[in-house]
Amino acid sequence: MFGYVTANSEKLNEEQERYYRACYCGLCRTLGKEHGAKSRITLNYDMTFLVLVLSSVYNIKVVEKGQERCIAHPLSKHDYWYNNITKYAGDMNILLTYFNFLDDWKDDKSLISLAEAKVYKKEFNQVSKKYPEKSEYIKGKLKELSIMEKKGIMNPDMPGNSFGDILGEVFAFKDDENIDNLREFGKALGKFIYILDAVLDFKDDLKKERYNPMIRTPSNIHKDILNILMGDCTQKYESLNIKKDKELIENILYSGVWIKYKIKKAKEKESDNERSL
Amino acid sequence: MRDPYEVLGVAKNASDEEISKAYRKLAKKYHPDLNNGDANSTKRMSEINNAYETIKNGTPYEQGYYAGYNRNNSFSDFEAVKRYISVGQYIQALNILGSINNKTSQWYYYSSVANAGVGNRITALNHAQTAVNMDPYNQEYKRILNVLQNGGRTYQQRSQSFGGLEDIGTMCVRFALLNMFCCWCC
Numbered sequence: 001m002f003g004y005v006t007a008n009s010e011k012l013n014e015e016q017e018r019y020y021r022a023c024y025c026g027l028c029r030t031l032g033k034e035h036g037a038k039s040r041i042t043l044n045y046d047m048t049f050l051v052l053v054l055s056s057v058y059n060i061k062v063v064e065k066g067q068e069r070c071i072a073h074p075l076s077k078h079d080y081w082y083n084n085i086t087k088y089a090g091d092m093n094i095l096l097t098y099f100n101f102l103d104d105w106k107d108d109k110s111l112i113s114l115a116e117a118k119v120y121k122k123e124f125n126q127v128s129k130k131y132p133e134k135s136e137y138i139k140g141k142l143k144e145l146s147i148m149e150k151k152g153i154m155n156p157d158m159p160g161n162s163f164g165d166i167l168g169e170v171f172a173f174k175d176d177e178n179i180d181n182l183r184e185f186g187k188a189l190g191k192f193i194y195i196l197d198a199v200l201d202f203k204d205d206l207k208k209e210r211y212n213p214m215i216r217t218p219s220n221i222h223k224d225i226l227n228i229l230m231g232d233c234t235q236k237y238e239s240l241n242i243k244k245d246k247e248l249i250e251n252i253l254y255s256g257v258w259i260k261y262k263i264k265k266a267k268e269k270e271s272d273n274e275r276s277l
Numbered sequence: 278m279r280d281p282y283e284v285l286g287v288a289k290n291a292s293d294e295e296i297s298k299a300y301r302k303l304a305k306k307y308h309p310d311l312n313n314g315d316a317n318s319t320k321r322m323s324e325i326n327n328a329y330e331t332i333k334n335g336t337p338y339e340q341g342y343y344a345g346y347n348r349n350n351s352f353s354d355f356e357a358v359k360r361y362i363s364v365g366q367y368i369q370a371l372n373i374l375g376s377i378n379n380k381t382s383q384w385y386y387y388s389s390v391a392n393a394g395v396g397n398r399i400t401a402l403n404h405a406q407t408a409v410n411m412d413p414y415n416q417e418y419k420r421i422l423n424v425l426q427n428g429g430r431t432y433q434q435r436s437q438s439f440g441g442l443e444d445i446g447t448m449c450v451r452f453a454l455l456n457m458f459c460c461w462c463c
Contacts, residue, residue, distance in 0.1 A: 152297030
């Protein structure tokens, strides 16, 4: 995954920020405990969002929290919290990461990716056995994506929908009355993530002659499209009836998801200014 | 219209991969975003796009619907499309649209509605825009374009009330720090 689904910490109060970081740290800790220290490096904030949303929908409270030191910050203690959703999100992280490494290997023939994938194989097999249907489904969708990329499909809806299906499956936590709403929400968010990634890489991909589904779409409507996709996603979000951690979740959906976009645009502007000087 | 294979500079029997490669090479050279919107390269790019699409047409993925045999549209085709749309059978509507060769503004309008129905929001937006460009005085085309854009506008307004992320300079640094803080923590 890409790490786009993150909070805008400027707009969080101190307590929210601490709670949010502690959720991430809890996920990181769980990953380490369940799947070994090496699995931690693959973590980003996307799966933290999954923990927040599912914990809210199923109204699952923090089951354990604490403070500890870690490798990155051995001098100061910091908070963490987790519950049974955290474990699920950690498993999903392993699933997506493994496929991602394999994909990089196919794309760039990079030995590092293959080596990483091999290191992960044991963890992956373990998670795959636990969620055989999810694993097969995601594998099938990634295959679909790689065929589309190979064919050079220029209609962004097509790969966007396939990628959306993957995140939909990840959000479909368990088979009950929430599953359809969660899946639809995950799908819409996944599509936004995929298109956002394509928009951000658009110029680079053009220069490097790589596949990018947004090449055919005029760049002056890229932002409108992203807004429409998030409009769709937040509409689906409303049907989840979120109460717990609503402010934090909405901070992410309405503001945080734009951070990388804004940073990239600011950088582009800067380099344009330099060139014109 | 020039021969599309000639435009892309590939042989008639070129593989999918060769065609994509040739297209990307030309896109690098002529894409308006890499040429400061220069009018000549924009014109050239549009020719390249058309050639690419003409060759690729018929691939079901490409259009978001299943292209059948080609024929000219008749009154009854659009009647059937309309009927399918009115009962929410968008895939069937797209199937018929895919078999229509002559793409009028009406075709783009119905395609927009049906694509929106199956969740292809980007195609829906593009086709609604095309319909409006072809027939700027048609109120119905304008209305559908407006409906499609509206979801984005409502979101954007709310988004602004959450903080517009305007002061990106300091933001950037703080965000980087936040990421670093947690990237190794356990």
